[in-house]
Amino acid sequence: MNKKTNLTGWNFDNSYSRLPDLFYSNVNPSPVESPQLSILNSSLAENLGLIQEELQSEDGVAMFAGNKLPGGASPLAQAYAGHQFGHFTMLGDGRAVLIGEQITPQGERFDIQLKGSGRTPYSRGGDGRAALGPMLREYIISEAMYALGVPTTRSLAVVTTGESIVRETNLPGAILTRVAASHLRVGTFQYAARWGTTEDLKTLADYAVNRHFPEVQEDAQPYLAMYRQVIKRQADLMAKWQLVGFIHGVMNTDNITVSGETIDYGPCAFMDTYDPATVFSSIDRQGRYAYGNQPDIDGWNLARFAEALLPLFHDDQEEAVQIAQEALAEFPKLYHDNWLNGMCAKLGIFDKEKEDISLVEELLALMKKHAADFTNTFRALTLDNSVEDGMFATQEFKEWKAKWQERLSRQKESKSSAAELMKKNNPAVIPRNHRVEEALEAAVDHGDYTVMHKFLDILSNPFAYTEEQEEYAKPPAPSNLPYRTYCGT
Ligand code: AMP
Numbered sequence: 047m048n049k050k051t052n053l054t055g056w057n058f059d060n061s062y063s064r065l066p067d068l069f070y071s072n073v074n075p076s077p078v079e080s081p082q083l084s085i086l087n088s089s090l091a092e093n094l095g096l097i098q099e100e101l102q103s104e105d106g107v108a109m110f111a112g113n114k115l116p117g118g119a120s121p122l123a124q125a126y127a128g129h130q131f132g133h134f135t136m137l138g139d140g141r142a143v144l145i146g147e148q149i150t151p152q153g154e155r156f157d158i159q160l161k162g163s164g165r166t167p168y169s170r171g172g173d174g175r176a177a178l179g180p181m182l183r184e185y186i187i188s189e190a191m192y193a194l195g196v197p198t199t200r201s202l203a204v205v206t207t208g209e210s211i212v213r214e215t216n217l218p219g220a221i222l223t224r225v226a227a228s229h230l231r232v233g234t235f236q237y238a239a240r241w242g243t244t245e246d247l248k249t250l251a252d253y254a255v256n257r258h259f260p261e262v263q264e265d266a267q268p269y270l271a272m273y274r275q276v277i278k279r280q281a282d283l284m285a286k287w288q289l290v291g292f293i294h295g296v297m298n299t300d301n302i303t304v305s306g307e308t309i310d311y312g313p314c315a316f317m318d319t320y321d322p323a324t325v326f327s328s329i330d331r332q333g334r335y336a337y338g339n340q341p342d343i344d345g346w347n348l349a350r351f352a353e354a355l356l357p358l359f360h361d362d363q364e365e366a367v368q369i370a371q372e373a374l375a376e377f378p379k380l381y382h383d384n385w386l387n388g389m390c391a392k393l394g395i396f397d398k399e400k401e402d403i404s405l406v407e408e409l410l411a412l413m414k415k416h417a418a419d420f421t422n423t424f425r426a427l428t429l430d431n432s433v434e435d436g437m438f439a440t441q442e443f444k445e446w447k448a449k450w451q452e453r454l455s456r457q458k459e460s461k462s463s464a465a466e467l468m469k470k471n472n473p474a475v476i477p478r479n480h481r482v483e484e485a486l487e488a489a490v491d492h493g494d495y496t497v498m499h500k501f502l503d504i505l506s507n508p509f510a511y512t513e514e515q516e517e518y519a520k521p522p523a524p525s526n527l528p529y530r531t532y533c534g535t
């Protein structure tokens with residue numbers, strides 16, 4: 047048994063452990079040699095009702111490492127399945143444990159998960175561990191997403207373990223403490239549908255309804271209403287990803303949450319040059335999870351979700367399929383509407399008109415043709431600075447701009463309100479890949495965390511348009527090698 051900490055502030059409940067045994071395995075984190083705190087998220091700690099000084103103490107660090115457990119913790123690894131690159135398989139937390147659900151002083155409930163905490167019954171051939179670089183990368187990108195207003199799991203802390211882990215080379219081991227609305231995934235339902243009874247599936251659905259969608263409890267068809275809510279949240283999430291140029295990289299059904307939060311920051315990255323075919327993940331050779339495919343892939347994932355839920359929609363299979371198809375048909379419409387509203391806001395348009403879609407599409411076509419930087423194109427339009435190079439110097443762009451300006455003068459809101467709207471919707475900075483790499487290299491190779499702290503500070507207010515942010519807005523120097531990210535890290 048892992049020892050207990052004396053930490054106050056933790057206020058755990060363990061509702062997931064009250065689900066049938068099928069859904070999890072009780073497993074303690076495996077203690078590590080000599081844990082040290084790499085980074086702690088003070089503002090998140092405060093929101094959770096935790097005390098920063100305590101978390102930085104020996105007991106706090108021991109807890110983040112899984113060497114000691116706070117009172118009330120009940121560690122478990124969750125079982126789930128998933129379609130990975132289209133193929134169905136059994137998965138589960140192979141290198142993570144949920145230590146409990148923190149009930150905050152505001153009464154909210156968050157999963158507290160240690161990622162990289164050792165082997166579990168679902169580890170298959172893996173070592174259950176994680177390396178420092180990828181855990182810090184998840185920390186940076188998830189916190190940047192949060193600041194950008196994109197629903198996401200968050201990062202409370204990273205500790206190093208004092209142990210090496212074997213990948214292509216030996217790497218320093220680390221554990222990330224992840225905070226999530228829940229870890230219920232489409233894959234959790236696929237697991238229940240494949241290996242549980244209909245009663246188990248129903249129990250899981252009731253749990254999800256209770257935790258995320260209490261408002262549908264009174265609905266005549268609560269499970270269908272829940273499905274519709276998940277569709278709505280995913281349509282919102284996909285639009286938000288597309289509007290900031292985020293590429294998840296591994297949209298397998300086990301990485302799609304029911305809560306609508308972004309989860310599992312593996313081979314993800316932000317796009318620099320605009321191109322819908324952009325892929326960063328080294329293992330995504332077919333471009334299945336390319337930027338431009340993300341909404342369609344999410345629709346595919348939501349169809350797998352519906353398949354798992356069919357027995358709860360109707361006793362008659364054909365009727366159930368019919369019901370599911372009707373609900374899913376809403377997804378592309380909802381997504382497109384969210385996306386177009388967002389694109390209009392990026393262009394300073396308050397109430398969209400029928401022709402606005404062509405204005406948006408024409409701009410995107412020009413950006414693609416001239417290999418324009420995604421974030422900086424909208425940033426330049428927002429600042430209305432007359433940089434006359436690249437796309438901006440072309441006749442076709444000038445024609446587009448005249449049309450856009452004419453559109454803005456037709457709306458009742460002033461040009462300055464339009465500019466304000468644009469500022470709120472076009473980030474001045476995103477976590478650019480070369481900057482992420484620079485911060486990771488300093489921290490991992492040289493133990494210098496100043497670069498990362500500065501970067502996190504810049505990213506914490508992406509719509510501020512400060513002078514300090516200008517340096518971080520610059521795209522990378524042209525390179526012959528495409529940026530690549532790796533899975534299974
Ligand atoms: P991911 O690509 O992070 O979504 O993980 C896919 C599956 O592989 C999940 O079931 C993970 O728990 C498992 N997994 C990833 N890395 C490891 C590891 N080092 N040891 C054991 N399981 C792992």
Ligand code: MG
Pocket residue numbers: 300301310
């Ligand atoms: Mg995963």
